[in-house]
Amino acid sequence: MNAPASTDRKNRWWLVVATGIAVFMAQLDGTIVTVALPTIEDGFGIGTSLTQWVVLGFHLPLIALSLPSGRYLDRVGHRAALVLSVSGFTVASVAVGLAPGIEWLIGARVVQGAFGAMLFALAPVLTTIAVRPEVRGRAMAIVMTLGPLGAVSGPVLGGLVIEYLTWPWIFYVNVPVGMAVIGIGWAQLSAGSPLRAPDRAWYAEALLIGGAAIALMLALTFTAEVGVEWILLALVAVPLAVLWRRRPGSAAVRELLSTPGMTGPHLALLAEIAAVIAVQFLVPFHLHAAGVAPARIGMTMLAFPLAVMVSGLIAGVLADRWNARVISVTGVVVVTVGIALTVPLGSDWRTAELMWRLAIVGVGAGLFAGPNQAMVMALSPRHLLGTAGASTSMARQIGIALGPALATTAWALSGYQQSGMRTALALACALAALSVVALVISRRAAGTDAAAGGGEPGEGVRGPMAEDPA
Known part of the structure; x- marks a missing residue:
């Protein structure tokens, strides 16, 4: 069934907010545990080589299950998918907090990551169907801004929770959040198709x-x-x-990526995320080596999420009133410039020298994230919205994993010298520049309306939606 005309539906901003909160929660759990690792290690009497799987156990399912989750979401109702993903994530969070041993804890983190993969794939779909096309940029900006904020807020919030409570509470707080998201989703979404086993x-x-x-x-x-x-x-x-x-299961992804103009935004997303995460990974190491106190390092790093928050909300308005592709390209250009300014990385650089550079990178990241996602969902065929949400989620997760790995490799090959850190930053700058090229080249392949991020998803492309969005 084709979606009804946009003028016949109301904007469901509560659904957008609930989706953003769910993404914030899931991204938060990816990083909040890092400050608890030493405590977990001492409490269970294990080595660091095993402790790292508390982090890896969460992130690997996000990559492995992103695309399969998208294909699954194209076949089930949105309400059922939201309840399944959020409730599964919440129950797994409680299981992590109750873990009697490290094996249980790692297993529960794997389950968290599995449901997180579905949640990340579902978020762009819910945001797309929640509002009319003329305000989709603003809606997507809200969700795509809350996600990075959750990731960078994790260590700070985790430290506070551990200091005043105990480490399991960093996971127990997901219970009221998850219940609120499920309640809003249940009220805002129609029943749709039932769940089915994969x-x-x-x-x-x-x-x-x-x-x-x-x-x-x-x-x-x-x-x-x-x-x-x-x-x-x-x-x-x-x-x-x-x-x-x-395999037949790859057909949906191949069809999606063969849509004119679709490959560029995916490649740009992967490259931009990898570049930004590499910078965020390296800067604390530089400041620590320079003798900067941990509290000041944290304050320095806050320049990035604060800039993302401000510019991300502005980007949504600009994308709706102007052109999503232009705003996206502007964003990655600003990211590239900001990272280029960090490449010299003098050994005497401290908070003052790095904070404004991180703010520039954050402004660019905020301008890019929401409009780029809105553009992808506008380009997507209607029957592949779930796959589009999953493919962008996978690109994002690969970038998150790839950034620190590439930065560490470049740094390690120099014997962990300052020159190697500069090389790693230059590599991050090259990745950011690649994202600019990817978006510019893909412009010719995309239609005018879709490239601007306007119109219904997959306008002019045949195929039923998994659920009536009205």
């Missing part, structure tokens, strides 16, 4: 993508820690990716 092909697809992701991440990790020859481990990902592409 088929065997779904699990096979997840194993192939997950195996490729693990091979790539282990290759980058061992290259930085052991030696450059370990980069060959990444070759294991090649046959797994080939096998996935030959």
Whole structure:
């Protein structure tokens, strides 16, 4: 069934807010645990090599299950999908807090990541159907701004919770948040199609993508820690990716990426996220080596999310009134300039020298995120909205994992010298520049309305939506 005309539906801003809060919660749990790792390590009497899986156990399912989740979401109702993903994430959060041992804790984190993958894929879909096209940029900006804020707020909020309560409470706080999101979603969404069990092909697809992701991440990790020859481990990902592409489950993704103008925003998203995360990863190490106190390091890093918050909300208004692609390109240009300004990285640079540079990068990231996502959803065929949300989520998660890995590798190859840190920042600048090129080149392939981020999703493209958005 085709969606009704946009003039016949009301904007459901409560649904947008609930979606943004859910994304904030899930992104927060990706980073909030980092400050608790030493406490967890001491409490369970384990080594750091095992403790790191508390983080990896969450992030690997986000990559492995992003695309399978998108294909699944195209076949079920939005209300059912929201209730499943949020309730599953919330229950897994409680299981993490109650963990009697490290094996239980890591297993619960894997379950968290699995439901998180569905939630991240669902968020752009809910935002798209919640509002009329003429305000979609603002709606997407709200959700895409809250996500990064959750990620960068994690260590700060986690430290406060651990100081005044205990580490399990960093996960228990998800319970009231999850219940509120489910309540709003239940009231704002129609029943839609019921849930159905994934088929065997779904699990096979997840194993192939997950195996490729693990091979790539282990290759980058061992290259930085052991030696450059370990980069060959990444070759294991090649046959797994080939096998996935030959499976019927990849057809939806191939159809989506063959849509005119679709590849550029995906590549730009991956490259921009990797570049920004690499900078955020390196700056605290530089400041720590320079003798800056942890509190001042935290204050310095806050320049980025604050800039993202302000510019992200402005970007949504500009995208609705002007052109989403132009705002996206402007954003990645600003990101590139901001990172280029950090490349010299003098050994005497402290808070004052880095804070304004991080703010410039944050302004660019805020201008890019919402409009770029709105553009992708406008370009997407209607029957592939779930796949579009999943593919952008996967690009984002790969970028989040790739940024620190590439930065560490470049830094390690120099013997962890200042010159290696500058090389890593130059690599991040090149990635940001690549995102500019990707968006500019893809412009010719996209239609005028879709490129501007306006109109109904997949306008002019045949195919029913998974659920009537009215």
